[in-house]
Amino acid sequence: MIELVAITHAAAPPPPARLRAIPVGGLLAVVAPATEEEATAESLWRREELVEELMADCDLLPVRYGTRFADDEDAAQAVAARHATLAAALDHVRGAVEVSVRVIGAEPRATHAALSELARDAVERPVQPPQVLRGAYLVDRDMVDAFAARVAQLQAAQPGSQILCTGPWPPYSFSDRP
Amino acid sequence: MRDKVLHAPPDIDLFATEQPRLENALSRRIGADPENVERGLAQLVLTIVELLRELMERQALRRIDAGGLSDQQVERLGTTFMELDKRMEQLRAEFGLNPEDLNIDLGPLGRLL
Amino acid sequence: MSTSLAEQDVALIDLVDRLLGGGVVIAGDITLAVADVDLVHVSLRALISSVAKLEEGGLE
Numbered sequence: 001m002i003e004l005v006a007i008t009h010a011a012a013p014p015p016p017a018r019l020r021a022i023p024v025g026g027l028l029a030v031v032a033p034a035t036e037e038e039a040t041a042e043s044l045w046r047r048e049e050l051v052e053e054l055m056a057d058c059d060l061l062p063v064r065y066g067t068r069f070a071d072d073e074d075a076a077q078a079v080a081a082r083h084a085t086l087a088a089a090l091d092h093v094r095g096a097v098e099v100s101v102r103v104i105g106a107e108p109r110a111t112h113a114a115l116s117e118l119a120r121d122a123v124e125r126p127v128q129p130p131q132v133l134r135g136a137y138l139v140d141r142d143m144v145d146a147f148a149a150r151v152a153q154l155q156a157a158q159p160g161s162q163i164l165c166t167g168p169w170p171p172y173s174f175s176d177r178p
Numbered sequence: 179m180r181d182k183v184l185h186a187p188p189d190i191d192l193f194a195t196e197q198p199r200l201e202n203a204l205s206r207r208i209g210a211d212p213e214n215v216e217r218g219l220a221q222l223v224l225t226i227v228e229l230l231r232e233l234m235e236r237q238a239l240r241r242i243d244a245g246g247l248s249d250q251q252v253e254r255l256g257t258t259f260m261e262l263d264k265r266m267e268q269l270r271a272e273f274g275l276n277p278e279d280l281n282i283d284l285g286p287l288g289r290l291l
Numbered sequence: 292m293s294t295s296l297a298e299q300d301v302a303l304i305d306l307v308d309r310l311l312g313g314g315v316v317i318a319g320d321i322t323l324a325v326a327d328v329d330l331v332h333v334s335l336r337a338l339i340s341s342v343a344k345l346e347e348g349g350l351e
Contacts, residue, residue, distance in 0.1 A: 001272075007315060041303055044310055045180055064314035070268050078317045086315065099184065100305045102193055130192070136313075148184040155187065162187035166305045169182075172313030181294050182302035194300035 001034035004067045004075050006051055006170075007086050012058035019054065022072050024079045027086060030054065031075055034068050055170050059094045061086060062170040089175055092138075096120055097168035099137045099147055106161035108133035111154055118147050123173050136173035144168055220273040225280040228266065235259055 005019065008028045015021050021028040032050065037043050044065070051062050069075040079086065099119075103111055112135055116122040119137035127134045139147050144167065151165040187193070238255050241247060247255075270277070294302070 004317065044303075044306060048306055048310070049180075062309075062314045064316050065310040067315075067317055068272065070271075074268070082315075082317060089315075098309075100309075102305075104187075104192055144184070151185040155185070162189055162192055163185065164183070164187050164190065164193045164301060165185035166182040166302055167184050169305070169309060172309035175313065175315045180299065180302060182305065183294070183298045186298065190295075190297045190301060193304070194297045 001068050001070060002031040002072065002075060003034040004029055004063045004069060004079070005032050005047070006030040006054055006063055007061040007079065007090065007175075008054070008058050009090060012060075016050070016053050019050065022076050022079075024076045025083050025087075027079060027083065027090070029075050029079045030060070031069075031072070039065070051170050055097075059090065059096075060170060061089055061093065061175040062172050063175075092121070093171040093174050096138045096140050096171065097144060098171045098173055099139050099144065099165060099167035100169065101133070101135045101137065101151065102131055102164045103133035103135075104130050104162040106132065106154065106158045106163060111158075111163070114154055115147070115150060118143055118150055121174055125173075138171060138174045139168075141168070220269070221275055221279055224266070224269060224273070224275065228280050231259075231262055231266065 008015075008021070008030060010023060010026045010028055012021070012028060015030055019030050019032050021030050023029075047065065051060070054060055069078065101111075101115060112122070112124065112133055115135065115137055119139050121138040123136050125134045125136065137147065148165055151163050155161060155163045183190075238259070242252055242255070270280070
């Protein structure tokens, strides 16, 4: 069995060891051998590091953890079936990374608006109190520092608030838009 | 590479209280026993799919009998069901399920399939 | 390691969130669409998510 790990453009450089690239039209289905190992924090970080190593060289769409296929043909077929949407999504994230923000005690709408200004795209996820905002922002690679600086500004401007910002991440929240 | 915090708030611990343990992450998502969650869910879902597949096959056969489908359409129907069968086999294998596992016992209502 | 325990924890939370809840979803979709003979479109993903919702509701 193989595990589908990421989708990249056909013109991407060859992937790092352990990964293989299956051409599917103008895209590449990047796969790794499926392992029997349990999903632990350690194994998830290792998977993440693999994807980020790939992302250092080319733009990509990360694939949901645990997406497995019997063989290359099956994987290629599944990717081919979604070719148009995937190509469009890859285009959308080109040159950008994902940044995560979670907020407690600040005004959510204004905070989200201020951050969205620096992002190419933004999505909000459901929150559980006490968090008032949980957002994912698609940010140009060279805008990440400016984004973090804006977070610091918003934090300073709202005493008592707590704004957590993590990243850069592969664009998980922008890979599977309908 | 695991140093992911771009901006830490004054009380970062407030955000660490969502338990990062994977068992909880998984069970929160699906609301069931995390160890058996995938397999149990797959069993349920694949049984429903198998039921639908049988219904569709019967429906297709009825339409074929009733006439009005071209030879090409009939052939394509046959191929589709063959492919669906193959796909079901793969999915069952992925989740370690036998065909018998999909025949859920509904007690007084008998077996599902 | 230079990161504190809390920093590692929040990073893991954001990671798990993404790996399990984000990314491209291609998994077990069975589509029965035979050209002009329209039968039924069965999406495993839709089934799994609706079953998951049922289960969630049951435990509330």
